[in-house]
Amino acid sequence: MSDRERVLGRVRRALADVPEDDTPYDRAIPRSYAREHGVRSAEETVELLAENLADYRAVVHRCAEAELPVLIARLLAARGAKSVLVPDGLPSAWLANADPVPVPDRAESTPYELDAVDSVVTGCAVAVAETGTLVLDGGPGQGRRRITLVPDHHICVVRVPEQVVASVPQALERLSPTRPLTWISGPSATSDIELNRVEGVHGPRTLEVVFAGVIPSVGGAGRPEGTPASVGE
C-alpha cells in the first residue's frame, strides 16, 4: 500500500463520527466579520495607508503622476545608486530622468548579478491601507519576485487612490492566486532578538513608497505645486 492510500485511509477511519450530511462548507463558516474596519473616504484610506507604512519604517512620498520622473531620479540620487533594476512593463517615463545604469530584469540573471545592483523601481498590484501592505503579483512593472528582494533599496510606486483598498479581504478579491504573490509590509525586519522588532535583515533595508496621483484634500494641501512631500523617516 502506498503512503498516499495509507494516509487517506487513516483520515477516513478517523472521521467515522462525521455524518454524511454534515453541514456543508457554505453554511459551516460564519462570515459576520467586517469587510473593512470603519468607514473612510478614498482620501482617508490613502492617508491610513501612509500612516501604517510609515509606522513600519517605510518612507512615503507623494507626487502627481507627471512628477514621478523627477521624484524617482531624486530618490535614486539621494541613495547614491549606481545601477537600478527595471522590470518589464515599467512606464519608461518613470526612469527618464534617472542617472543610474538601468539593469533589465532577465530570467538568466544570476543572484550574484542581482546582488550587485543598488536599487529597484517597481509598481504594485494593490496596496492595503489597514495593514500598510503592498502586494506585487509579477504583472507589468513589477518583475520577478527576486528583483524586489536582493537589491537593498526598493522604490515602489502606488497609483492612488485606484490601487489602494482598505482591507485584507478586499485585497484578496483583487488578486489572482495563479500568479506568484509577494505581500510587503515595511522593510525586512525580525523579532527574533528578545521579541523586539528590528528593521533590516535579508530583504531590502530601505523601502520607499511613492503615492502617484492627485489627492486633493490631503497631503497636497498647503504645499507648493511640484514639490513632492515626504513623510516617514
Next chain:
Amino acid sequence: MNETFVGMPAFPEAAQKALGNGTLRGNLRHATHTIRAKRAAAVAEVSDWAELREAGSRIKEHTLRHLDRYLEQLEESVTAAGGTVHWAADAAEANRIVTRLVKETGESEVVKVKSMATQEIGLNEALEAAGIRAYETDLAELIVQLGEDRPSHILVPAIHRNRAEIRDIFRTAMAGWGRPAPEGLSDSPAELAEAARLHLREKFLRARVGVSGANFMVAETGTMVVVESEGNGRMCLTLPETLISVAGLEKVVPTWRDLEVFLQTLPRSSTAERMNPYTSMWTGTTDGDGPRAFHLVLLDNGRTDTLADEVGRQALRCIRCSACLNVCPVYERAGGHAYGSVYPGPIGAILSPQLRGTASEIDASLPYASSLCGACYEVCPVAIDIPEVLVRLRERVVEGGPAVREGNRVVLRPARGHAAERAAMRAARWIFTHPDALRTGQRLASRARRLRPRTLPGPGAAWTRTRDLPEVPAEPFRDWWERTRGGKEETK
C-alpha cells in the same frame, strides 16, 4: 518514528531544573511580557476580533471534518499547477522523500526556511546522515543551529537567549559555518541582524535547493502560503531551482477566501503586527520566476491519530502563532526545553502527547504541565480549548482506554504512577454511594479533628506537597442541617 528529545526527563523534573536558571527566567519573562502587551494592543485594533476568531475556528474545524476530500483536492490543484505531491505516513518516510529529492538534484546543501514540520521530523539530522548540509536561515533558527542548541519557542526558537548570549554564539560559531562574525560585533540587535545578513548572504546566492514548510495550503487553487519577517523565506522560496515544502496535513484550508481570516489573525497573534513584513504565495511553478521544480510533501506523523479523537482533534486547528506560549504562566517560568518537544507551551502539551502517544515519561507528564487557568484558550485565534484537551489527555493517561496509534486502534493501559489516585477515587465512589458509612466516617472525623495531620502520609504526600488539607468542621453538615432545620433554629 517520532522525535522525542533523547533522554528527556518528565516535565516536572525538567521544569524544576529550568526554574533554577536565573538568566533563563529573566530572558523569558522579559520577552513574553513584551509581546503580551503588544499582542493585546494589536488585537484591540480590530473591532471584529471575536468574529474573525470564530470564522477561523470554524474553517479549520470544517476542513478537519472533511480532511480526505480537501487533501485530494489540494493534490489535484498542486499537480495541475506544475507541482509534485508526495505523501509521508511518518517522519522516516518524509525524511527519505526529501533526501531522495535533494540527491536527485546532485546538490549537497540546502537552505531552509523556518519550519515546525521539518523540526518535528528531524530533517536536518536525516540530511546530515546522507551527507547533505542544511542551513537554517531564520535568525532564531540560526542562533539555535550555531549554538548547537534546541528550539524553545514556536515562533522564536531562540527566545531563551538574550542579546549578549547571541553575540557570543555568533562570535564563536559563525566562522565554522561560513563567513565569520564581523570584528568587534556588539550586542545591539541591529548589529546582530546585520551579522546574520552578511553570514547568510553567500548561502542564499549560491543555493540550488530550498526547503520550507507552509503556513497555509489552499485546496481549491493549490496555493501555498509562507508568512515571515526577515526575507530569508523569500530568498529560499524564489532563488533556488528546486523547492521542497514539507507540510502537515492540517495546513490545508478549503478556499482562497479563507486566507482573509488567517492573514488578519495570524500576524496580530504571533508578532503583534498588523501584518508581518513578507508573505509569499505561490501556486505550483511559474515560468521564468522562481523554482523550476516544486515538491510538496504531505506529512501525517501522528496527525491522523490525533484526528481520531473527537475532543483532541481540535489541536490540529493550530496555526502555530505561539500566542498561547507567550501568555502561559507555566511556560514563562519553565521555558520551552522542559516540554521535550519542538512544540512547547500549552499547544505542545496537547500536541506532543497526541502526535507521539503517551507512552514515554515526558509525554505522559505533559498534560499536567498546566494550571488549567485558561489564558491559552482566551488568546487562541482559532479557539482551541486547550484546557479541555488537557483534561481529556489526563484522563487517557490515568484511565487508559481506546486510542489510535499509527493508524491502528489500540487500548492503552492505565499509567502505573496513578495507582494511589485510582485507589482513592474507588474508595470515594464507595463512600459516596453508601450514605450510612459516609455519615459514620464524617462523625468520626469531626471527633478526631484535632488529630488532623498537616500532610498526608505515604503516596498521599505527593498531593499535600502543594496543597493544604481542608479543615474538618466540628459537626458534619448533615448533622447541623437536621439539628437546626437548615439554620432556622440555629439560635436555639
